[in-house]
Amino acid sequence: MYHVVHTTYMKDEFGDYVRQRREQLRTQDPAFSVRGLAGRIRVEPSYLSKVERGETPPPSEATILRIAREIGEDGDVLLALAGKVSTELQAVIRKRPTLFAELIRELKDQPDHAVLRLVREVRDGEW
Amino acid sequence: MIELKQDALLFSFPEMHQKARLGIEFQRTLRIPDDDRDYPLPPGLGRFPLRHVDDFGREVPELWLQHGGVMLPMYQSEALWLNFESSRGGYPFAIKIAAGKTNAITGESWKEKLDRRPQDYVVAPEQPWLDGYCVERGVIRQFVAMPLGSGYSAEEQITGEAEHGGLQILVYPMKAEAFERYFRRRERALGDACRYASESVQGAALDMGLAPGGRMRQEIYDDPYKPADWDLEHGSRCFVHIANSLVWRGITGQPPPTVPATAREYTDAGLPWFEYYGDDAEVVGGSKVLAQLKSVLKLGEARKDTPLPENDSVEPGKIIALRKGLAKNQVREGCF
Incomplete structure (x- = not known):
């Protein structure tokens, strides 16, 4: 099922x-035709071409x-450029929407x- | 700072440089035969699950909480390799790797500074991965899991004690000004098969250590930069605990990954092995200390033990060559 919110x-x-x-x-690499x-x-190549042209x-x-x-970009950044929020993030928000x-x-x-500063870091201890 | 994202550690140094980001993932792989032959690189069979030890405070040993860090599950029948992924801009990092606080490149006990002679770290992105202990120039012995306390781990063979276990990782970024100096021109050009575990859980020891397994052809590349290029003021380190997969569900409530194929099953299925060519990059020599370690098979024979029930030699048929500066589609991934 398609869950992505279109904004x-x-x-x-x-x-x-x-x-x-x-x-x-x-x-650098012809594989990126x-x-x-x-x-x-x-x-399909024609579909990708239309997406790139905004058609x-x-x-x-x-x-x-x-x-x-494939192009080495952050998935969340590309989703945001596409006006979308990932299914994973939606699920996180739906659990505690007000918060x-x-x-x-x-x-x-x-x-x-x-x-x-709010990002959870891996804690280092004594070793 | 270190974040845990999609079962990988993400080291980032945003206060230094936007591009100073390094991902380290722990890839599952099959255990290559421990028969004193030199094998090519085995495949990556997916990432080990990684969890914060703090999230399972009641289930893990107090010592793990003291160490902090993360944990992953490993079967005795599988092996592990580390995959280093730096950002596309190729920001360099010096990475120290130890197992049981025994340096995987030199066999020396853990220390935090970088030593150049002998070099006791690897440099990413020049070094794309590390599969084991560097025992000779161009040869490593694979990281395989054995219960800590059983005497097989490199730590126990060298120190006589099963004190630390796990993997220890320390990452130093290149200084931002050195990065700009080396890479400014390049930056402009770029613009900005599975079986389910059947072993009994009862009596399985929790803590695993990494022991030297079969021999594999893998070069450890010499640091191409100057010692002063590394920013030793901004290192980030992480303790990676290794839990026996048989008790993983008991700790986390989640099933461990399935048991990977054996080297024979993988090879018989016609699946590929890999060779990596670093072109003309300088290679560091192996460690005399690590060269003295007994492999799991050899130590088992000496103790009249059978730690490796499946250890058939194989003839890798299909070998894929990968070259320095991996291009897209040059991935070291297998599927079974």
């Missing part, structure tokens, strides 16, 4: 970003995550280093 996305922003990144990589990348993410909405979450892995809504609003204008 507003800047038209072409996702496609532009993917195309620019793919073309950068293609200067439209056909090559499409084959690896299991879509069709961004693909599914699973396909976006495959694109992210997370409040937390996100509180943090929205905080600098990165302040937000990073």
